[in-house]
Amino acid sequence: xxxxxxxxxxNNSTTDYLELAxxxxxxxxxxQQKYTNYTVLVDQTTREAMKDKYLDVFDQVIDLQQDDSVGxxxxxxxxxxxxxxxxxxxxxxxxSDILITANLDHWWPVMQExxxxxxxxxxxxxxNINNIMTYRxxxxxxxxxxxxxxxxxxxxxxxxxxxxxxxxxxxxxxxxFRDRILKNCREDRVSTDVAYAVTxxxxxxxxxxxxxxxxxxxxxxxxxNGWHPNLNWQDHLLAQFGxxxxxxxxxxxxxxxxxxxxxxxxxxxxxxxxxxRILQSSx
Numbered sequence: 001x002x003x004x005x006x007x008x009x010x011n012n013s014t015t016d017y018l019e020l021a022x023x024x025x026x027x028x029x030x031x032q033q034k035y036t037n038y039t040v041l042v043d044q045t046t047r048e049a050m051k052d053k054y055l056d057v058f059d060q061v062i063d064l065q066q067d068d069s070v071g072x073x074x075x076x077x078x079x080x081x082x083x084x085x086x087x088x089x090x091x092x093x094x095x096s097d098i099l100i101t102a103n104l105d106h107w108w109p110v111m112q113e114x115x116x117x118x119x120x121x122x123x124x125x126x127x128n129i130n131n132i133m134t135y136r137x138x139x140x141x142x143x144x145x146x147x148x149x150x151x152x153x154x155x156x157x158x159x160x161x162x163x164x165x166x167x168x169x170x171x172x173x174x175x176x177f178r179d180r181i182l183k184n185c186r187e188d189r190v191s192t193d194v195a196y197a198v199t200x201x202x203x204x205x206x207x208x209x210x211x212x213x214x215x216x217x218x219x220x221x222x223x224x225n226g227w228h229p230n231l232n233w234q235d236h237l238l239a240q241f242g243x244x245x246x247x248x249x250x251x252x253x254x255x256x257x258x259x260x261x262x263x264x265x266x267x268x269x270x271x272x273x274x275x276x277r278i279l280q281s282s283x
């Protein structure tokens with residue numbers, strides 16, 4: 001397997017990320033034609049929650065080499081291990097609460113122009129690019145690349161290996177960057193978007209993204225969509241899945257990956273039921 005998708009699933013006290021990964025895997029198997037391989041990285045506690053039906057859809061489940069997030073509710077510190085553990089020569093690293101809603105095979109030749117291709121453009125639910133900085137004052141004040149780790153491409157090579165090496169350093173020495181380098185930074189633990197941006201600054205931002213609209217995804221945070229920043233998108237939109245597995249909001253098909261950014265168990269389980277039914281009927 002030379003190319004595929006990789007996510008990290010580490011359950012915490014509020015969210016079953018393994019279940020989100022299962023939903024994501026279903027969406028990939030339904031919508032992709034060429035690039036369908038899917039791997040999940042887990043800790044031991046999350047592996048113990050594995051269900052047989054998950055294993056039927058996941059191509060590989062790989063244990064983290066070590067867990068740098070022990071004791072953390074927000075488990076982000078293991079991101080650097082994707083570069084070590086991915087079984088693919090070409091990897092799309094994807095956050096587990098993103099749904100793939102259309103065939104993205106044509107994106108891969110574009111992303112292959114770089115060894116590292118991080119998303120720097122997000123969209124509202126109507127498909128319009130909206131790089132609003134409401135949530136990103138740290139990026140603006142420090143002139144950081146507007147990175148979104150939710151969907152990122154990596155091809156094995158010197159630059160990508162350097163990226164993962166530096167990313168590990170950023171995570172494990174975050175206090176140095178927070179206290180001595182970045183301005184007005186008050187993050188006790190670095191978010192993955194910030195870690196990606198700092199790493200891109202270290203190795204060269206021009207090596208880490210493309211001036212294209214690919215990759216990109218729909219972000220369902222309130223301010224991105226013109227709503228109150230703390231508003232739940234489900235208060236505005238009706239979500240439905242078509243017989244082809246494509247997600248629609250208020251009947252508008254979503255042609256970009258959707259970061260639904262919600263841990264609503266009812267939405268997740270209804271989505272799983274819909275995609276399981278569609279996948280079963282297609283066999």
